[in-house]
Amino acid sequence: MNYLTYSLKLDNEDSNEYYELVSKISKDFTGKCLRDTGDILKDFMCFIENNEIENLRTREEYFIELLLIGVVIKEYINNARAFKVITRGVFSFLNKLRMKSTGKNKYKIDELRGKLMSKILIKKKYVNKNISLDDIKLIIKWLQATGDFNEEVIRLNNWMKFLENRNNEYIDKVVIECENLNNYLNDIGEKQLHIYTENVESYLKTYGIEHKYKEDYIYCGKSEIQYYFNMVSAEIMNDVYKEKFLKCRGKLVFLPACMRQINTSCKGIIENMGYKCINCSKVCNVSKLTALENEYKFKVYTIPHESLLFNTYDEENNQVGVIGIACVLNLISGGWKALRLGFNPQCIVLDYCGCSNHWMKKPLMTNINYNRLKELTN
Incomplete structure (x- = not known):
């Protein structure tokens, strides 16, 4: 299929x-x-x-x-x-x-x-x-x-x-x-x-x-x-939390594994928040987003599965803004989880699905709208 x-x-x-x-x-x-x-x-x-x-x-x-x-x-x-x-x-x-x-x-x-x-x-x-x-x-x-x-x-x-x-x-x-x-x-x-x-x-x-x-x-x-x-609820949630997100002193961007290049195995290094890109491929969309860290003042992590995402509440979480990038069907549940743990969320929809676990016979590297990313962070 x-x-x-x-x-x-x-x-x-x-x-x-x-x-x-x-x-x-x-x-x-x-x-x-x-x-x-x-x-x-x-x-x-x-x-x-x-x-x-x-x-x-x-x-x-x-x-x-x-x-x-x-x-x-x-x-x-x-x-x-x-x-x-x-x-x-x-x-x-x-x-x-x-x-x-x-x-x-x-x-x-x-x-x-x-x-x-x-x-x-x-x-x-x-x-x-x-x-x-x-x-x-x-x-x-x-x-x-x-x-x-x-x-x-x-x-x-x-x-x-x-x-x-x-x-x-x-x-x-x-x-x-x-x-x-x-x-x-x-x-x-x-x-x-x-x-x-x-x-x-x-x-x-x-x-x-x-x-x-x-x-x-x-x-x-x-x-x-x-x-x-x-689709509609994500827009509502983004509007509700936009101001709080922008005031956060720290910002994290979580990407799904399907944004990684598909030609070779990912060489990302596992850290507390997820996998950190080492820019091993110029065509990889994770690498392209990671290259924007200094300009947009956020940290980028790849999360192969939602269960690996933050799971504990911390009082300092309310000072952290989170941009969750996900397939349409995962948007609101991910935002609700971030909220429950005290984070201030924003979300971006993948432009299309590409995961071979669910939709595709062969994986397709997914991407996002960079104009949308700029709007959410400014």
């Missing part, structure tokens, strides 16, 4: 047009939807503050979480209704074990996870009834079992605690608003963003041949609405 599921450049020399478009879309979308969901967001923020669940964040951030609820309901309600909750412990054990494992052990665990996912988690049960609080609880348990939605589950659990203290009429109101948000996002996406993700649909028709029984089956099976969600 060889698919560019998305491309921000299309036939252009760069992705400037995409960034102009998605910036406008996110502002228009947020403005309208914040008005429509204002009462719910106000209630939720009061709940967060009164119960000292976390330091209160912005309305825009909680709005993204509300939108997330609508997206996962649409995407996974039928999977959740078919989910045998009794199996959750097995998935939880394997997911935790995977985080501690490396090499062959990790491969064997992923092999087992993939088989169990394909036999249990991808099953669907179609029931013609309204979404209930119990349905949302099932969705969260299903998401947790996959191991692919750790940051999302943390935030959805806060909403679950909030809704458990509300009556059925209020819960129905929230569910309807979430579904409306999802539908509105999908309409906008189909009309304006689909040109960048038009290969997703054809990819999903055949990807099961390559990915069934593999641990990335659910991750690779995400439909276009999740691409739209990450």
Whole structure:
């Protein structure tokens, strides 16, 4: 299988047009939807503050979480209704074990996870009834079992605690608003963003041949609405944290392994934050970004896998700005992880996917929009 599921450049020399478009879309979308969901967001923020669940964040951030609820309901309600909750412990054990494992052990665990996912988690049960609080609880348990939605589950659990203290009429109101948000996002996406993700649909028709029984089956099976969600939400998050990011005394840029040149093995040196480029290749995009360190006053590190990324909270993290560069589907979860650990994030979308683990038969060196990098750092 060889698919560019998305491309921000299309036939252009760069992705400037995409960034102009998605910036406008996110502002228009947020403005309208914040008005429509204002009462719910106000209630939720009061709940967060009164119960000292976390330091209160912005309305825009909680709005993204509300939108997330609508997206996962649409995407996974039928999977959740078919989910045998009794199996959750097995998935939880394997997911935790995977985080501690490396090499062959990790491969064997992923092999087992993939088989169990394909036999249990991808099953669907179609029931013609309204979404209930119990349905949302099932969705969260299903998401947790996959191991692919750790940051999302943390935030959805806060909403679950909030809704458990509300009556059925209020819960129905929230569910309807979430579904409306999802539908509105999908309409906008189909009309304006689909040109960048038009290969997703054809990819999903055949990807099961390559990915069934593999641990990335659910991750690779995400439909276009999740691409739209990450594209729009990333712009919102960047706007929210731009000022704090610029004030940080230290700045880090984390790159995915797919930005490395593909002709020879990477000779990067492992450090605390990730792999440090030694500029062994002039054609390598990691090397090109590393060459900008002094000009842009940041440090560049390559992260082969998200699990290697920062994992501990430190009080000094709030003085550090992080630019995460990632494939569309990893943007928001990576930003949420950075936030949870106290960093001030910004993100840049890879112009196209190129990873041979998920999308391509042979790896394709990926790249970013350098104008976008300049905008975020100035």
